[in-house]
Every structure is written in C-alpha cells, then in structure tokens.
Amino acid sequence: MKKLNVGLIGAGFMGKAHVIGYANMPTLFWPAPAVPILRSVHDINAEISKEAVARFGFEKHEVSWQAIVNDPEIDIISICTPNDSHAEIAIAALKAGKHVLCEKPMSNSFEDAKTMAEAAIVAKEKGIKSMCAYQYRRIPAIVFAKQLIEEGKIGKLLNIRGQYLQSWSADPNSPLSWRFQKKVSGVGTTGDIATHVIDITQYLAGDITDVVSQVSTFIPQRPVQECGVDLLGTVKIPGDAKLADVDVDDESSFLVKFKSGAVGSIEATRNAWGRNNFLTLEIHGTKGSIVFNYERLNELQVCFSDSPDDRRGFTTIYTGPLHPYPEATWNIQGLNIGYGELKTIEIYEFIKAIAENTESSTNFEQSYKVEEVVQAVMKSHQTNTWQTVRDERGNLV
Numbered sequence: 001m002k003k004l005n006v007g008l009i010g011a012g013f014m015g016k017a018h019v020i021g022y023a024n025m026p027t028l029f030w031p032a033p034a035v036p037i038l039r040s041v042h043d044i045n046a047e048i049s050k051e052a053v054a055r056f057g058f059e060k061h062e063v064s065w066q067a068i069v070n071d072p073e074i075d076i077i078s079i080c081t082p083n084d085s086h087a088e089i090a091i092a093a094l095k096a097g098k099h100v101l102c103e104k105p106m107s108n109s110f111e112d113a114k115t116m117a118e119a120a121i122v123a124k125e126k127g128i129k130s131m132c133a134y135q136y137r138r139i140p141a142i143v144f145a146k147q148l149i150e151e152g153k154i155g156k157l158l159n160i161r162g163q164y165l166q167s168w169s170a171d172p173n174s175p176l177s178w179r180f181q182k183k184v185s186g187v188g189t190t191g192d193i194a195t196h197v198i199d200i201t202q203y204l205a206g207d208i209t210d211v212v213s214q215v216s217t218f219i220p221q222r223p224v225q226e227c228g229v230d231l232l233g234t235v236k237i238p239g240d241a242k243l244a245d246v247d248v249d250d251e252s253s254f255l256v257k258f259k260s261g262a263v264g265s266i267e268a269t270r271n272a273w274g275r276n277n278f279l280t281l282e283i284h285g286t287k288g289s290i291v292f293n294y295e296r297l298n299e300l301q302v303c304f305s306d307s308p309d310d311r312r313g314f315t316t317i318y319t320g321p322l323h324p325y326p327e328a329t330w331n332i333q334g335l336n337i338g339y340g341e342l343k344t345i346e347i348y349e350f351i352k353a354i355a356e357n358t359e360s361s362t363n364f365e366q367s368y369k370v371e372e373v374v375q376a377v378m379k380s381h382q383t384n385t386w387q388t389v390r391d392e393r394g395n396l397v
C-alpha cells in the first residue's frame with residue numbers, strides 16, 4: 001500500500017486535529033487510499049515542536065518550515081499556522097511539488113489568497129493537490145442534506161439561513177491573541193467562523209452572487225497574551241495585564257442572494273454567551289425544510305410538505321452507518337461521531353484525491369470563492385451598499 005510522508009507546520013489546536021485525522025484515517029477507512037506517515041513537524045515555538053515528536057509520534061522536528069517544504073521525502077504539507085503565514089508556506093510547498101492541506105481561511109490577505117489559488121491551478125497540472133480545511137461541509141448530516149436537496153425532496157430552494165455563534169471571546173478579559181490582530185488574521189469573525197457557513201451554504205445552494213452586510217467590533221481593546229498560541233479564551237489573564245487595540249470584527253451578519261435565485265442570511269459572532277459551537281442551518285424549499293445544528297451533529301431535522309396536514313412537523317434523522325461516510329462511524333445508529341472523526345473524514349478525502357488523482361471539492365480554486373464572498377461582505381460594510389460578489393471575482397490564471 002502506498003505511503004505518503006506528512007510534514008506538519010504549526011502544532012497548536014489545528015495541528016493536533018490534523019494529526020488525529022492522519023493517525024486515525026486508515027483505522028476508520030480501510031483499505032485506505034494510502035497510508036500517511038507522520039514524518040516531520042515544525043512549530044515556531046521550539047518547545048511545542050519538540051513536544052509534538054513525543055506526543056504525536058512524528059519521526060523528527062525541524063528548525064524551520066523551509067526544511068520540511070524542501071525535504072524530498074515529504075509528500076504532504078499540513079499548514080496549521082495562523083493566517084499570515086499560509087500563503088508563503090503554501091505557495092513554496094506547491095512549487096516544491098508537495099500536496100498541501102491548508103487551514104482556513106486561505107490567508108490574511110485577499111490578494112495572497114488569489115495567488116494561492118493560482119499557484120494551485122498551476123500545480124494541479126502536475127497532479128499536485130490542494131485542499132482548504134472547510135471540514136464542516138463533510139459532516140455526514142450535511143452531506144445527507146445535500147443528497148435530499150439534489151433528490152428534490154424539499155423542492156426548489158427558497159431560503160437558507162446559516163449561523164455560527166460561539167462565546168469564547170464574549171468576555172472582555174479574553175486575551176488579544178492573533179485572532180484579534182488584523183496583521184495576522186486579516187479579518188476577524190467573518191474570516192474566521194463565517195467562512196465555514198459561507199462554504200456550507202455555497203456547497204448546498206450554489207454560488208453566492210450578492211451580499212449586504214453589517215459588521216461590528218464590540219470590544220475595542222483586550223489584554224495582551226504573552227505567548228503565540230491562541231487558547232481561545234481558556235487562558236486567564238492577570239487583571240493588571242496591559243491592553244491593546246482590537247482591529248478586527250467581533251460579529252457580522254449579512255443577507256445573501258444565490259445564483260439559483262434562492263436567498264438567505266448568515267450571522268457569525270464569537271460574542272454569544274451560551275452558544276458554544278452553534279453552527280446551524282435552516283433550509284426552506286417549496287416542498288419541505290431541513291434543520292441542522294452542529295451541537296447535535298449526528299442529527300438532521302426534516303419536514304416534508306406531503307405529510308398529512310395533521311402529522312406534518314419536523315422529524316429527527318439520526319445519522320449513522322446508513323448515511324454518508326459510514327466508515328467513520330460505528331455499526332449502530334446513535335454511537336455517533338465527533339470533531340476528531342470529522343477531521344479524519346477530511347484527511348480521507350485529501351488522501352483519496354492524491355491517491356486517485358481527483359480534485360477535492362475544497363481545493364484552493366474552490367475555496368477562493370469563500371474569500372471572494374468575505375471580501376464583498378467587508379466592502380458592503382464599508383460602503384453601506386449591496387455588493388455583487390461576481391464583481392470581486394478576479395479571473396484566475
């Protein structure tokens with residue numbers, strides 16, 4: 001069986017998630033399309049690099065990301081660093097002939113995201129694969145929702161409402177990590193979590209063509225955190241810590257129009273007390289509705305118009321071995337999957353694309369469509385007008 005050597009760059013929250021995916025993929029998906037080998041790791045924090053060898057099982061750690069990208073034995077680069085280093089690493093890796101799985105968003109700059117998409121189009125000609133880590137579209141319940149839509153079970157799509165609400169930055173004492181600094185993150189909540197909803201809604205309902213938005217920053221200053229790793233609000237900062245400015249958004253909400261004629265709305269905030277990973281969708285069609293909530297990710301609620309009037313209402317489908325990605329779950333409905341299995345499904349799709357020389361549905365070219373919507377959302381906020389996303393879509397090479 002073919003083996004693929006993996007180099008991981010950035011070993012924080014997402015680095016761990018990628019490792020879980022690589023390590024578990026052949027366990028869940030067997031025969032595996034190829035077997036990933038955890039070859040080398042680099043984190044800018046030397047302690048984290050060293051620890052990643054012992055903890056995750058990498059063969060070695062390197063002192064620079066360039067050492068991994070230029071290692072002829074490496075086949076795959078996983079980029080799990082903050083957004084400001086994605087473009088440089090990804091473009092160098094694609095040029096060096098490595099397959100690249102990059103965390104979302106693509107970059108801290110729309111121009112760099114476009115350059116990444118263009119580099120991926122050039123690399124594609126040589127069989128080199130790219131993928132952006134929009135894992136939520138691969139949740140079995142979401143893939144099943146797409147099947148229902150494509151089978152016409154809810155008729156013509158009318159409206160799709162998406163929300164991604166979290167609470168980890170609602171506390172003003174939650175630290176000024178890289179996620180609140182424009183130079184590193186690029187865009188705040190919109191680029192961070194709204195991107196997942198944009199990706200899923202475009203997956204389910206096709207391209208978004210127009211947006212009008214409202215973007216807010218509620219907490220203008222936060223205490224400075226004296227280390228690079230973003231602990232997502234779990235860290236406690238001393239009361240006398242110095243404050244610095246937040247220059248990104250805490251929340252955005254926008255109306256969207258789809259090419260298909262459907263309409264919708266998207267809201268994202270990290271300041272919603274009581275909401276944890278509240279990624280929800282409500283989809284209305286001419287013949288029915290579908291509801292999804294990540295906090296109950298193994299369930300899909302459906303309502304069909306052809307049910308008798310006195311029995312019509314939402315019923316709950318529990319996803320399991322009869323639904324998409326049965327390999328990722330167990331042979332009994334209700335035993336369920338979680339975030340680790342979801343990242344494993346993502347890694348499976350990436351390795352399959354490499355082994356079978358096919359394209360991932362979230363390759364850089366496709367994922368650039370998310371960046372274009374984010375760009376239009378920010379422009380709409382600045383100009384207080386509807387923005388046509390198509391105007392933002394520059395021609396890729």
Ligand SMILES: NC(=O)c1ccc[n+]([C@@H]2O[C@H](COP(=O)([O-])OP(=O)(O)OC[C@H]3O[C@@H](n4cnc5c(N)ncnc54)[C@H](O)[C@@H]3O)[C@@H](O)[C@H]2O)c1
Nearest residue numbers: 010011012013014043044045080081083085103104229230
């Ligand atoms: N797909 C998802 O749902 C999801 C969820 C969380 C984060 N992310 C994305 O993953 C990326 C990483 O986020 P995270 O939450 O893991 O952050 P994190 O702060 O937990 O980890 C980042 C790691 O990268 C290291 N690092 C920083 N700059 C580096 C550099 N130049 N070279 C090498 N290492 C460097 C840091 O020391 C840290 O260990 C971001 O782009 C983020 O948007 C995606």
